[in-house]
Amino acid sequence: MLVLSRRPGDSIVIDDRIVVTVLEIKGDTLKLGIDAPTDISIWRSEVLEDIKAQNRLAAEVEKEGNRDVLRIGELLLNKKREKE
Template sequence: MLVLNRKVGQSIMIGNDIEIVITSVEGDQVKIGFQAPNSVNILRKEIYDTVEQSNKEAVTAKFNLDNLRKREK
């Protein structure tokens, strides 16, 4: 993991087209802005984890449904 110190107004570049800007720091909260192409998904980690889990459950459910259909034949 790369750890950087940044001040308000400073930014970090990821590749050539993703910029992360520190917009404010208030107590223990840091507000961050993102500039990225529309094709790049930006999600909070907890939302990303929820989507991943839902996708895994959907695949498992489909697989189990397919198995049930095969047994019926």
Template sequence: MLIITRRPGEKIMLGDDVVIEVMEVSGNSVRIGIAAPRSVPVYREEIWAAVKEENAAAASVDVTQLPDDVPVVAGKANRR
């Protein structure tokens, strides 16, 4: 892990396309701004973990056990 010190207004570059700027430091809180291409997903860690957990749960669903009126997505045809 790289650990660096930045002050408000200073930036960090991740490659050529992602810029992280320290916006404000107040007590134990740091506000940052992130400029990244739309193709780069940017999530808070707890949101990313929840998304991964939800995706894993959805991937483990047995579609043969769903009621006939529940639409099936992700390339699978409805069983109607």
């Protein structure tokens, strides 16, 4: 991890495409400005973790739903075979 000291108005540049500027420091709060191309996603870590958790949950629900559909298909196929 790179650790830098910056003052309000100072910036760092990442990969010649992302500029992070210290806008303000008030007490224990630091305000940053981030200038980056629109193809780069920028998330607060806690928001990204929430998104990942929701995606995992949605995948589980979809997986469960697919199992139900397959089970219904099996039941219908068995009913059809019983009639024949």
